[in-house]
Amino acid sequence: MTSEQTFVIVGASLAGAKAAETLREEGFDGRLVLIGAEHDRPYERPPLSKDYLRGEVGRENYVHGDGFYADQRIELRLGRTAVGLDTSAGVLTLDDGEELSYDRLLLTTGAEPRRLEIPGAGLDGVHYLRTFGDSDALRERLDRGGALVVVGSGWIGSEVAASARQRGLEVTVIDPVSVPLERVLGPEVGAIYGEIHHDHGVRMLMGTGVEAFEGGGAVERVRTSDGQTLDCDFVVVGVGVQPRTGLGVQAGLAVGDGILVDERLQTSAPGVFAAGDVASHAHPFYAERIRVEHWANALNQGPAAAHSMLGGARVYDRLPYFFSDQYDVGMEYTGFASAWDRVLFRGDPASREFIAFWLAGDRVLAGMNVNVWDVTDPIERLIRERVAVDDRRLADPDVPLEQLSPQGSSR
Numbered sequence: 001m002t003s004e005q006t007f008v009i010v011g012a013s014l015a016g017a018k019a020a021e022t023l024r025e026e027g028f029d030g031r032l033v034l035i036g037a038e039h040d041r042p043y044e045r046p047p048l049s050k051d052y053l054r055g056e057v058g059r060e061n062y063v064h065g066d067g068f069y070a071d072q073r074i075e076l077r078l079g080r081t082a083v084g085l086d087t088s089a090g091v092l093t094l095d096d097g098e099e100l101s102y103d104r105l106l107l108t109t110g111a112e113p114r115r116l117e118i119p120g121a122g123l124d125g126v127h128y129l130r131t132f133g134d135s136d137a138l139r140e141r142l143d144r145g146g147a148l149v150v151v152g153s154g155w156i157g158s159e160v161a162a163s164a165r166q167r168g169l170e171v172t173v174i175d176p177v178s179v180p181l182e183r184v185l186g187p188e189v190g191a192i193y194g195e196i197h198h199d200h201g202v203r204m205l206m207g208t209g210v211e212a213f214e215g216g217g218a219v220e221r222v223r224t225s226d227g228q229t230l231d232c233d234f235v236v237v238g239v240g241v242q243p244r245t246g247l248g249v250q251a252g253l254a255v256g257d258g259i260l261v262d263e264r265l266q267t268s269a270p271g272v273f274a275a276g277d278v279a280s281h282a283h284p285f286y287a288e289r290i291r292v293e294h295w296a297n298a299l300n301q302g303p304a305a306a307h308s309m310l311g312g313a314r315v316y317d318r319l320p321y322f323f324s325d326q327y328d329v330g331m332e333y334t335g336f337a338s339a340w341d342r343v344l345f346r347g348d349p350a351s352r353e354f355i356a357f358w359l360a361g362d363r364v365l366a367g368m369n370v371n372v373w374d375v376t377d378p379i380e381r382l383i384r385e386r387v388a389v390d391d392r393r394l395a396d397p398d399v400p401l402e403q404l405s406p407q408g409s410s411r
C-alpha cells in the first residue's frame with residue numbers, strides 16, 4: 001500500500017534527515033524525497049560555534065554517511081528550494097519549476113538568524129552564523145586574529161565569544177540585557193556566565209545596544225547606543241533566530257511563532273506535518289505551545305513526525321533539553337521555565353560544578369547541570385512527575401536526586 005505513496009520532506013537538516021531515516025526504519029517503502037536548499041548533505045550545527053569553528057575538527061558532523069541516502073532510496077535534492085505549496089492538491093513546487101505530488105509532507109525548514117537593520121549592516125566583516133559556509137568564513141577570520149565585537153550574548157554569541165578567546169582574539173560582547181543569557185537563564189545564572197567570560201578576558205559591555213557599524217567597505221568600528229565607539233576587525237551578530245515559516249504562510253497553514261502543529265506534529269492541513277526549529281508545538285505536558293530551537297528537539301521530533309506520517313497516534317511529549325559548551329564549562333538544561341519565583345543551587349556556583357534549579361512554589365520547572373554529569377534523568381523525573389520538593393534537600397549534594405522523586409527512589 002505505502003509502496004505506491006510519495007512522502008516529501010522539505011528541509012534537509014537534522015529533523016528532516018532523522019525523519020527520513022525513521023520512515024525507512026519503520027518500513028515505508030514508497031518514494032521518499034528530501035529537499036534541501038543548502039548544498040551540503042544534512043549536518044548537525046552545534047560544532048559550528050565550537051570545535052569546528054576553532055579548527056579543531058573537520059566536517060565530522062554529518063547526520064549520515066555519504067552513501068546512506070542512495071542506499072535507503074531517499075532522493076536527496078540538494079541546492080533546491082521549495083517555493084510553492086498547494087495543500088488541497090497535494091503539490092509542492094520547487095525553484096526550478098518541478099512539481100512534486102505528495103501523499104504526506106513534512107516541513108522541517110528550521111530557522112534563520114535575525115538580521116540587524118542598522119546603518120552599516122551590509123559592510124564586509126559583519127558575520128552571522130548558521131551554516132557550514134558561515135562557520136568557514138568566520139573560522140578564516142579567526143585565523144587572522146584581531147579584535148572581534150560580538151553583538152548579542154545568547155547561546156550563539158556566548159559560544160562564539162568563547163571560541164574566539166580560545167583562539168587568542170580580543171573579544172567584546174555587547175547586549176542591552178544586564179548579564180549574558182539573561183533571557184533564558186535569568187539574572188542569577190546569567191551572572192555566572194558573565195563571570196566565566198570575564199575570567200577568560202572577554203570585555204562584557206552589557207546594558208547597551210548597537211546603533212551602527214562604521215567603516216569604508218568593511219566594518220572598522222561599532223557605535224553603541226550609549227555613544228561609545230569600539231574599534232574592531234570584524235563583527236559577529238547573534239541576536240536570535242526566526243522560524244522559516246514562509247512556505248507555510250504562503251500555503252495558508254496556521255502560523256504563529258512558527259508553523260502551528262498539534263500534539264502529533266500535524267499542521268492545520270491534514271497530511272502535512274512540521275518538526276524541529278520551525279514547529280510551534282501544542283505540548284501535552286505544558287498544555288501550551290512551545291517552539292524549541294535546540295538540537296535534541298530536531299533529533300527527536302523528526303522521528304516523531306515520521307511516525308505520525310505513517311498514521312501513528314503517539315503524541316510528542318519529550319521535555320526540552322539542550323546543551324552548551326563554553327571554555328571548560330559544559331552544561332545541560334532540562335525543562336522549560338519562562339517564569340519562576342526562585343533559583344536554587346546544588347553545589348557552589350563559584351566552583352563551576354553545580355546544578356541550578358528554577359522553581360515555582362515547590363515544583364521544579366527546569367534544571368541545569370554545569371560540569372556535573374549523568375543527572376538529566378533524575379532532573380527530568382522531578383519535572384515530569386511534578387514532585388513537591390523540599391528546598392533544603394534539593395540543594396544538598398549529599399541527598400541523591402533520585403531520592404527526591406518517589407518513582408526514582410524505587411528504581
Ligand SMILES: Cc1cc2nc3c(=O)[nH]c(=O)nc-3n(C[C@H](O)[C@H](O)[C@H](O)COP(=O)(O)OP(=O)(O)OC[C@H]3O[C@@H](n4cnc5c(N)ncnc54)[C@H](O)[C@@H]3O)c2cc1C
Pocket residue numbers: 010011012013014015016035036037038044045046047048049080081082083108109110111112129130131156244247275276277278292293294295296298321322323324325
Ligand atoms: C552555530 C550553532 C550552534 C548550535 N549549538 C547548539 C547547541 O550547542 N545545543 C543545542 O541544543 N542546539 C544548538 N544549535 C541549534 C540546533 O542546531 C538547531 O536547533 C537545529 O539545527 C534545528 O534543526 P532543524 O532540522 O529543525 O532546522 P535547521 O537546522 O535550521 O535546518 C533547516 C533546513 O531547511 C532548509 N530549508 C529551509 N527552507 C527551505 C525550503 N523552502 N526548501 C528547501 N530547503 C529549505 C534550510 O536551508 C536548512 O538546511 C546550534 C545552532 C547553530 C546555528
